[in-house]
Amino acid sequence: MNPQFSSQNTAYDVAAQVYERLVATERGGSQVIPSLAESWTISDDGLAYTFKLRRGVKWHSARGFTPSRDLNADDVIFSFLRMADENHPYYKVGGGNYQFFGEIVKPSFKSIEKLDDYTVKITLTRPYSPFLSALSVEPMSVLSAEYADAMMKANTPDQINQIPVGTGPFSFLAYQKDATIRFRAFADYWGKKVGNPDRMALVNDLVFVITPDAAVRYAKVKSGECQIARYPNPGDLPAMRSDPTITLLSGTIADQSFLAFNQQKKPFDDRRVREALVYATNIPAIIDAVYQDTGKQAAALIPPSLWSHDDKLKPRPYDPGKAKALLTEAGYPTGFKTTLWAIPVVRAYMPNGRRAAELIQADWAKIGVEATIQTYEWGEYLKRGRAGDHEVGMFGYTWDYPDPSQILLTGWHCDGVKSGANRARWCNKEFSDLLTKSSTISDQAERTKMFVRMQEIFQEDVGGLLFANASAFTPVAKSVKDYKIHFFGGQPFYGVSLAK
């Protein structure tokens, strides 16, 4: 129930209704907008972020706690320090595992200070321009310092992790394990005074009904028991489209799905071999067979749902003749043997790894490359992939916050070769230098130019084989108005209403 500890979408979904952060991502979009901070300034050296907090922001109540004051700088400072300062009395409460903060924010976080009751200043150790958008993600939620103090005094400090008290449009009502999570529209929500319906709870009661089976979720919407069913079975999509009782909403998610050629292993260190394999793969056929209409062929490393996506790039066409010529030039006129890892789980970015692998295997056989398909249990697959056991493997990433650098830094920077997160172990110095530099500049126009150049480099140097930009789908009842599929962090249910 406390998003500071989690990197799971389910925890983000709860936090998206109850908690707020200094900044937010616009519902269904990728622009960072003000939230608990009304405005902010970034110093010229990119090291200091000063946030002006909104006034009149009320806190929810909970068992044994009634707030006596509005949100102020103390709450923001508490929320940061309980994750940053190992000596903070709340650091260990709940296990001390702040995954998102530890990996994304902490490496560049230096200090936080209160300039006055409604102004806080965060200082970084190095300029880090993705910082602002990282603050929009649920683990960076602002918690009530007064609630934490009260629970510490009552000797029940862990309650702040179990019963959330936030400032969001919905307040938390109850959680019945594995059954339901209930929320109620918060009457004193600040968004009401601002009068922005996009930030307000437009239904009185919101219930998450925990339903693991996709077919059952669909049946619940059809029978009218629920109004929104997330994560549908890809196989049910055609039926949903022709179903008169529901509307099928869709949107392109911010993801990457790719084939990583392990460039620390021969012959994949040779650019010509990688390019030959891209030419030899009939990607449109894979899109047809595997994604059907849930994905479009990707050409650029940054997906179209993020700013700085390069729409001028075109994918290499399917051309076995050219592939064969390139292989001959690289010294493999009769091809070679390799292993091809197929992803063992269903993901939006790769709905059927096995099927895709079989198609690739057949394509490559035509130029003499004999690929053996291999797979492992998911945790094992990730572990071995990190260790670089693969020769060619399918992998994918999904963005958490709307900054193009997030997944590029994780998955494609030279630094990632050592940690193994760079699955292709592709290290292009020009690409990595540009990426490092782009993180120190705040000017978005200038950063866009850099990202466009990085995408060109990736294509020229064949960093990997890109599959598709996948779409997410959500079937909703006809009565649901203004539901927007949200791609970064938790799915907001404020701004959504039901027609009578």
Next chain:
Amino acid sequence: MLRFVLTRVSLVIPTFIGITLLAFFLIRLVPGDPIETMAGERGIDPARHEQLRKEFGFDKPLLSQYGVYITRVLHGDLGKSIVTRENVSTEFAALFPATIELAVCAILFALIIGLPAGILAAVKRNSIFDHGVMGVSLAGYSMPIFWWGLLLILLFSVQLGLTPVSGRIAVQYFIEPTTGFLLIDSLLAGDFDAFKSALSHLILPAIVLGTVPLAVIARMTRSAMLEVLGEDYIRTARAKGLAPIRVVAMHALRNALIPVVTVIGLQVGVLFTGAILTETIFSWPGVGKWLIEAISRRDYPVLQGGTLLIGVVVMSVNLLVDLLYGLINPRIRHH
């Protein structure tokens, strides 16, 4: 009798140790790393990975991990879930009433239909009814629970709109758990509409979970009845001119029920196995669904603790049946 009880109880100890061994080592034989699974695609920093391994005790040799585990179990500590960080026993206690409620309804359903069907099939041996009951029960026994559940949902909930699709109660009702049994809690709260809702949510899952026990009970009752109906004393009763219904109900059924009771006891294990799938299909918040999720997350403490607790329940029920049986039938306890 005391010796009989002691023998039975002493058998529980090696079984208990066996369950802890199986639960502990089997899940570790399955490839997969809970920390990697938790971290997902983006992975986790190797130093942090090591730190978490240490925190969960995964860095120690397997035997010493088992030693730590068994010592804690003997002190009543089943550990904490890796994912939720909640005590395994607390989570189990919160979810178990839902499973019990479902299992009791399922076995009642199986008894109410299975017993009369088995008796009638035996009485009307080789009739169309007998063949029908045997055919249907064979089909019921062989039916994959997952498919059967979805079929019923599509027919009764989606097409006919007669029953709810899934869950324990409609979302508009919120009953604070007192006993954890929603049928009882809703009555205690005086909310009859909530009771009706809880009852209607039980129908399909109870049918699905009760199908296999129903088939077993019907077949077992039939064969036990057939055996008894061929006995001399039944012929004597008939020859005395007793009404057929009296012969069947008073003379035959009583004796035929003894093996049937044993079979019902054995169905407790079947019910728990079936609950895992049934709860998943019907989003029933019980221990079955909890264990399935723990497998995919490689949540070792939940799997170990959950398996152990269910094992203890099944063992206790079987022990109870054994003891009761010994009490009813003196021949058993002297063997």
